[in-house]
Every structure is written in C-alpha cells, then in structure tokens.
Amino acid sequence: MGTESSPKIVIVDESPIRAAILEEGLREAGFTSVAHISEMQSLLSRIYALDPDVIVIDLENPSRDVLEQMFQVSRVVRRPIAMFVDQSDAASIQASVDAGVSAYIVDGLKKERLKPILDLCISRFNAFAKLQDELDRAKSALEDRKVIDRAKGILMKLKGLTEDEAYVLLRSTAMREKKKIGEIAQSILTASELLK
Amino acid sequence: MTTPIHIGFIPLVDAAALIVAVDKGFTAAEGLDVTLVREVSWSNVRDKLNIGLFDAAHLLAPVAIASSLGIGHVKMPIAAPFNLGLNGNAITVSPALHAAIMAEIDGDRFDPMATALSLSRVVAVRRKSGAEPLTFGMTFPFSTHNYQLRFWMAAGGVDPDEDVRLVVLPPPYMVDSLASGQIDGFCVGAPWNSIAVDRGVGHIVHFVADILVRAAEKVLAVRQNWSDKNPEVVAALIRATFRAAEFIEQPHNRAETARLLARPERIGVDAEVIQRTLDGRIKISPDGTMRESNRYLLVGREGAARPDPTQAAWLYAQMVRWGQASISLEALKTAKAVFRPDLYDAALGHTAKSPTDASDAVGAFAGPAFDADDIAGHLAAFPIGRWKA
Numbered sequence: 308m309g310t311e312s313s314p315k316i317v318i319v320d321e322s323p324i325r326a327a328i329l330e331e332g333l334r335e336a337g338f339t340s341v342a343h344i345s346e347m348q349s350l351l352s353r354i355y356a357l358d359p360d361v362i363v364i365d366l367e368n369p370s371r372d373v374l375e376q377m378f379q380v381s382r383v384v385r386r387p388i389a390m391f392v393d394q395s396d397a398a399s400i401q402a403s404v405d406a407g408v409s410a411y412i413v414d415g416l417k418k419e420r421l422k423p424i425l426d427l428c429i430s431r432f433n434a435f436a437k438l439q440d441e442l443d444r445a446k447s448a449l450e451d452r453k454v455i456d457r458a459k460g461i462l463m464k465l466k467g468l469t470e471d472e473a474y475v476l477l478r479s480t481a482m483r484e485k486k487k488i489g490e491i492a493q494s495i496l497t498a499s500e501l502l503k
Numbered sequence: 504m505t506t507p508i509h510i511g512f513i514p515l516v517d518a519a520a521l522i523v524a525v526d527k528g529f530t531a532a533e534g535l536d537v538t539l540v541r542e543v544s545w546s547n548v549r550d551k552l553n554i555g556l557f558d559a560a561h562l563l564a565p566v567a568i569a570s571s572l573g574i575g576h577v578k579m580p581i582a583a584p585f586n587l588g589l590n591g592n593a594i595t596v597s598p599a600l601h602a603a604i605m606a607e608i609d610g611d612r613f614d615p616m617a618t619a620l621s622l623s624r625v626v627a628v629r630r631k632s633g634a635e636p637l638t639f640g641m642t643f644p645f646s647t648h649n650y651q652l653r654f655w656m657a658a659g660g661v662d663p664d665e666d667v668r669l670v671v672l673p674p675p676y677m678v679d680s681l682a683s684g685q686i687d688g689f690c691v692g693a694p695w696n697s698i699a700v701d702r703g704v705g706h707i708v709h710f711v712a713d714i715l716v717r718a719a720e721k722v723l724a725v726r727q728n729w730s731d732k733n734p735e736v737v738a739a740l741i742r743a744t745f746r747a748a749e750f751i752e753q754p755h756n757r758a759e760t761a762r763l764l765a766r767p768e769r770i771g772v773d774a775e776v777i778q779r780t781l782d783g784r785i786k787i788s789p790d791g792t793m794r795e796s797n798r799y800l801l802v803g804r805e806g807a808a809r810p811d812p813t814q815a816a817w818l819y820a821q822m823v824r825w826g827q828a829s830i831s832l833e834a835l836k837t838a839k840a841v842f843r844p845d846l847y848d849a850a851l852g853h854t855a856k857s858p859t860d861a862s863d864a865v866g867a868f869a870g871p872a873f874d875a876d877d878i879a880g881h882l883a884a885f886p887i888g889r890w891k892a
Contacts, residue, residue, distance in 0.1 A: 348683075348685065349685065351670070366543075366544075366547055369543040369544050369673035369675060370676075371543075371546045371547065372544045372671055372673055374546075375546055375643060375644055375671060376644055378576070378644065379575075400577075401554050404550055404551060404556065409550075
C-alpha cells in the first residue's frame, strides 16, 4: 500500500442500504477503494481476503467482538489492527458511539489519514438514522391513512354518510376526545370487528 | 439519589443479580433510578462504560482488568465492587468431536485431565492425516472462556495457538456455527450450551467447575473515578445486587427469577432453560443425559459476590501466560486492585471472608496451587505458554 494511494476501506454492515449510503459518501470524498461485507459467517477470513487498511463496523453488530481478536498477536491474526483514535481524542469516540459506528485502522496506515474517513462515517450514519426515522414516520402515516379509509367506509355504510361527512365525524370526535384521528379510526375498526 | 443511572448488560444468565435487582425493585428501594440497557457486544459495553454513556456495567472480569491495565484498548481504571457470578460457563463440542474424545478417553469422562489428554490424541491423529486443525469458539480475547479453554487443553498437551484455532464468536452465533461445522466446540456462558444440546448439535463435555473450583466470571463494573465521586450510589448498588443475589439463591425463588430473566427485553429465551442453569441441573447430551452440579453457577452463595483479588491475580496470570500482558509487579498490583472487597464490605457492613474448600482460592485441576504473589514462579510450572520471564 503506497501512502499516497487511496486506503482500502471495508464496511462491515448487515444493512445494505446504510452500507450503500456510506460507500457512496466515501467514493464522493475520493476514497475509491471501498468494499462491503454483509455476511457475518467467517468474517475474519473475508477481511483477510480483502486485506483492508481501514475497517468500519456498525455498533449494533455483535460481530464487533470478532474484530477485537485482530488486536491480538496470534497465528489466526495476520495483520494486527490498532485503535481507531488516540486515547486523547475523547470527542471522536463520543461522536462515533453516538452515531453508532466504529472504525478500526489496520497496522501500517497513518492515524491522521483515518480522521476524515471516521468523520464521514459519522455524518453518513447520522444521515441514515434521520432517513430511517423519516421512513418510519412516513410508514406509520401511510398505515394511519389506510385505517382512516377503512373507518370512513364503515361509517358511510352504517350511518349513510358521504365520505366527507364521515371524515368530519372522525375529526370532530378526535378533537373532542383529544386523540389522534388514526386512534379513533382504529377503535372503530376494533369495535366493528367485535360486533361482527 | 434520583439521578438516572444507566447500566449496560449482555443477555446472559449471569446478569441475573443485576436484572433481578432492578426488576424486583431492589434498586428503587435504595433510591436509585436505574435503566438497564441490553447490549450486543462486549466491545460496546466496554466503550460505553469508558465514555460515560453507562454508569455501570455487567462486564467480563478480564475486560475490567484489561481496561485498567490499558491492554488491547484505551486505558480506563475500572473498579469491580461486586462479583455477579462465579463459574457458569461450560465447554460444548460437536457430536463428532465428542465421539472422538470418548473413543480415546482413558479415565472418567468428567475428569478434565482425562478429556484433555484424549483431545491431544485426537489432535495428533488429525495432524497425521492432514486434516484441518480443530476450531473452538470463545467470546472475547479478554474472557474467562478464552482462558478456561486454553487452561483445559494445554493441561493435556494441546497448544491452543499452534495445535488448534481459537476464534472469537458472539454468543448468539455459537450454536449455529457449531451446527454448520464452522467450529468444533466452544466455551460460553448460559444459556448457549443448553441451547446447543437441545438442538441436538452439541454435547457438554465440562462445566467450568470441573476445571476451576472458583472462577470469577462477570463483575459489576464502574469507572474508578466515578466510584470515587459517587460512593453512596456505589454502596446502594452493592446493597441492591446483594439483596437480588440472596433472592436468587433461595430455591423457591428460582422459578420467578427464571421468568424475570426470560422476558424478551432481558435475556429472551425459555424460562425452563434458564432455570436449569440456576438449579445446576443440566442436560449434557441430546439423548437427555442429565448432570447435576452444586457449583455450576454461584450467584452470591458461598461468598461468591464478594470480589476476591486473588481471582483478579489469576486472570492477570492467564493474560501473561498467553502473551496478552507483560509480567510486572506493578501490573499485578493494578489487576488485584480492580476487585474491591473493601467497597463491598463497607456497603454491607460485614467482612466475611470467602469460604473455600480448594487448597487455594481458585482450585484449578492442573498445576500447583495458585500463588497470587509469585506469578512468574507459578507460570513456570506450565510448559505451554507464550510468555517470557
């Protein structure tokens, strides 16, 4: 590995979407040699086959303990890895743990070359968490809409209302009971299920 | 004392005292507001304790020592004022390896020297026939599992770094790896050995109690400087976990304990499997063979909860033996000082010595009695090792 060439980075992550986001970010930043491992079986031998300079792993991955073995001096381990940050750099450790990512530097790479990689991983991991959060919210909004549509259908049938009238009834009941429209709709579905 | 406290744990039966202390309200009764946080790796537990995201943790005893010595990772002095469990691990092997060991055994199948010698014959035959070396899983480089496996096989003449492969595997992956043939055996805590037996993919060859009479396993770990700043909180934690340990050790409370531990947000496996561990009544083979031991896992009884610095010294000696730590009197002193019987005694107001029926505090099946003041002299009695005097 020449010191001027792009360090070889391996991303260990079971989430293919997050890994893709990270990989794209790294490539945009000029790190051209990026590989992804999503399969945790025989993780060490996969890593050895790729022979990276930097390993990035998500903190929700139990296989993080497998990487700790690479600190050891033994026959199983070919190239020992060093810690990803200096002991003094508490802020970096805090930021990476908060973001849910950890990076290891393999023996031979200068420590200052890791910093921009780690920073990028932290920001991409945070971006992914935000995306995930938005996705979850969108999903639950979609679920709500489905439930509301079905509740409207029931009201229309049972009370002979138009769709607009059914919605107004749901909304006014929600306001009176200080609940979400989705919750009222859900209780209508539950009740109609019970009364079937 | 209403400051919220976050305590990290790994879903294993030896977190019992901590889980019961919180879920039975013993910590609340001490005025503590504790949130237990389930974690997926020892590296995460260690790092989150180090940077203060956790105030305390269920931690592998050797990790507490390694952190305090600054080996393998960032140096962070740790205090262990309470021992969450003694023993509790077991060595499980695949049906094929079990058959091979039993075919070669000369002596009692529960005698670790007999099985270790048999293993060394199996290893020699495999080498001659050009077969791949056997692979054993353990949970962490600085783990009791690593040292117990090594101690056992080395006593029979198997060099754990030359003759077999030892690999780190997260406990939840152990059983699958054994089933798929990725590994031939493992050393891990409960409930994973029982799960391998229940699935018909493993036989338990040894309880750790066969290898060591008393082996410190997990500790309640806090940062030393946090402990210095919050002595009342630490004392309250000790009292609450002590009360929980006493509760767990009452046989009529075992079923309730197993139910508490079994819940998905705690350990998340069948209560029945957990109770086997607590009772020390273990199914060791898929055909239903049972084996009982009153030393399988000790949570508080026989003085198990009181941290014993001799145990810390023994673990440090294993780090030296296998080339993880260099030998020095200062490091030995640091290692011993991680275990804090003084904090334990102060919190509980008694100074009972840990009773033991072994010739020393460890009671290993091979080698001379452990001398916590002479690590070099002790290790000289073991021919296999990676250390230099």
